Amino acid sequence: MYQPAPDRYDKMPYRRVGKSGLKLPIISLGFWQNFGHEKPFEEVKEIVLKAFDAGITHFDLANNYGRPGGSAESNLGKILANELKDYRDELIISTKAGYGMWPGPYGDFGSRKYLMASLDQSLKRMGLDYVDIFYHHRPDYDTPLEETMTALADIVKMGKALYVGISSYPADRAYKAKQLLADQGVRLLIHQPSFSMLNRWIQTEGLADAMHEEGVGIIPFSILQQGLLTSKYLKDVPKDSRMGDPDIWWFKESELTDDVKHKLVELKKIADRRNQSLAQLAIAWTAAQKGISSVLIGVSRLSQLESNLLALDNLDFSDEELVEIESILTTE
Numbered sequence: 203m204y205q206p207a208p209d210r211y212d213k214m215p216y217r218r219v220g221k222s223g224l225k226l227p228i229i230s231l232g233f234w235q236n237f238g239h240e241k242p243f244e245e246v247k248e249i250v251l252k253a254f255d256a257g258i259t260h261f262d263l264a265n266n267y268g269r270p271g272g273s274a275e276s277n278l279g280k281i282l283a284n285e286l287k288d289y290r291d292e293l294i295i296s297t298k299a300g301y302g303m304w305p306g307p308y309g310d311f312g313s314r315k316y317l318m319a320s321l322d323q324s325l326k327r328m329g330l331d332y333v334d335i336f337y338h339h340r341p342d343y344d345t346p347l348e349e350t351m352t353a354l355a356d357i358v359k360m361g362k363a364l365y366v367g368i369s370s371y372p373a374d375r376a377y378k379a380k381q382l383l384a385d386q387g388v389r390l391l392i393h394q395p396s397f398s399m400l401n402r403w404i405q406t407e408g409l410a411d412a413m414h415e416e417g418v419g420i421i422p423f424s425i426l427q428q429g430l431l432t433s434k435y436l437k438d439v440p441k442d443s444r445m446g447d448p449d450i451w452w453f454k455e456s457e458l459t460d461d462v463k464h465k466l467v468e469l470k471k472i473a474d475r476r477n478q479s480l481a482q483l484a485i486a487w488t489a490a491q492k493g494i495s496s497v498l499i500g501v502s503r504l505s506q507l508e509s510n511l512l513a514l515d516n517l518d519f520s521d522e523e524l525v526e527i528e529s530i531l532t533t534e
Contacts, residue, residue, distance in 0.1 A: 204251060204284075204286075206255055206289065207255035210254065210256065210257045211257055213514070214228065214229070214256060214257025214258065214259075214514070215227070215228045215514070216228070218495070219392055219419035219495040220416075220418045220419035222365070222389060226495050227260055228489050228496055228517070229485070229489075229497055229510065229511065229514070230262055230294075230421065230498050230499070231258050231260070231262065231500075232262045232498040233261060233267050233500075234267055234274075235267075236500065237249075237250075237263075237273075237277055237278070238267065238269045238273030238274045239276075240268065240269040243280070245504075246277050246281075247281055248504055249504055249507055250278070252504060252507060252508075256507075256511050259292055260295075260496065261278060261293065261294070261295055262296045262394075262498055263278065263324075264297055264298035264300075264301070264339055265301075265320045272303075272324075272327055275297065275324055276327045276328075278295075278328055279329045279330075282328060282330070283329050290330075294334040295330065296333060296334060297321070297335075298338070298339040298369060298394075299316060299317050299320035299321060299337075299338065299339055300338050300339025300340040300342065303320060303323075312338055312341075312342030312349070313342075313350075313353075314350075314352070317354070318353060321333070321336055325362065331361075331362075333362070333364075334363070334364050334365060335364070335391060336362070337366070337367040337369050337392075337394060338367075338368050338369065339370070340369060340371075341370065347378060351379055351383050352382075354366040354388070355386040355387070359388075365391035366383065366388065366389075366391060367390065367392040367394060368393055369395065370394070370395055370396065371393065371409075373407060373408045373412040373413075376409065376412065380416055390418050391418070392418060392419040392420070392495065393409070393418055393419070393421075394421050394422070395409060396423055396424045397420075397422035397425065397488065397491075398422070398424055398426065398484065399427070399469065399488070399527075399531055400430060400431065400462065400531075404420070405491075410491070410493050411492075411493075413493055414493035419493070419495035420493045421494070421496045421497065421498055422494065422498065423498045425498065426499070427484075430457065430458070431481060433479060433481075461534065464533075465531065465533075466480065469483060469527070469530060472523060472527060477516070478513065481509065481513075482509070482512055482513040483513075485497060485513035486513045486517045487519070490517065490524075
């Protein structure tokens with residue numbers, strides 16, 4: 203019978219999410235890839251349980267995660283029904299809806315019909331009565347924002363989610379979403395945007411400042427830029443890497459420009475001085491940015507989880523290090 207590590211809460215720092223009462227681990231586990239039926243279930247279970255042993259209490263999913271879509275939620279549901287059955291109240295489970303999930307006009311985007319139906323399906327797959335956080339996964343400019351936010355507010359009032367969030371919204375739309383929810387007595391808890399050392403749009407376009415000022419937490423995804431911020435791409439593109447996979451259309455070799463290669467090499471020098479891997483440096487730097495409540499990591503094997511967790515050993519930066527990193531990242 204599974205028994206979690208008794209010292210799990212001594213290993214992980216926790217941060218308050220914006221101005222809410224909720225705390226998240228600095229590192230959260232994302233189920234975007236490698237947690238569905240594309241991976242043997244026993245490997246999925248091992249990673250999830252080891253994450254919990256390390257103090258990771260937040261598991262982030264979406265209706266379409268895993269291959270086929272929904273299989274990541276189904277796999278977590280099996281673990282929640284067995285090994286983690288007695289620990290539900292120690293966990294933060296989040297899921298989302300907003301991308302295509304089933305055929306027809308009601309299986310995508312941001313209508314009330316889709317969000318309500320999708321969440322019911324997600325709860326069934328995970329065997330839960332509620333999720334802790336439910337997100338609208340992406341902006342939908344064809345559905346009135348009032349309809350989407352009213353659906354989120356009603357989901358909270360129905361007890362199917364404790365909190366709600368948004369993902370990938372630009373600053374102006376995020377601000378309006380927060381106001382619409384507030385009008386109905388519901389807090390916008392958190393925003394989940396893409397963000398990394400090589401993708402800083404939330405800073406350059408004002409989203410990070412806006413969410414910080416409004417008391418909304420930020421939990422970024424793709425903080426390692428799909429693996430680009432690791433040592434594997436310092437020289438070339440390995441054939442067994444994500445960038446080398448012809449079936450992965452959203453991460454192509456064209457992204458590995460000479461400028462990016464130079465940045466990676468220079469950042470690796472700083473990581474070496476800090477006794478960190480490049481990935482650990484990227485995790486620590488992201489966690490150090492203003493307004494960040496937690497950072498999402500995705501892993502394909504247990505050794506990656508264990509390596510990423512070592513970033514916790516050195517989360518602090520000197521002023522000189524931050525200036526040097528900024529100089530590298532802003533050099534054209």
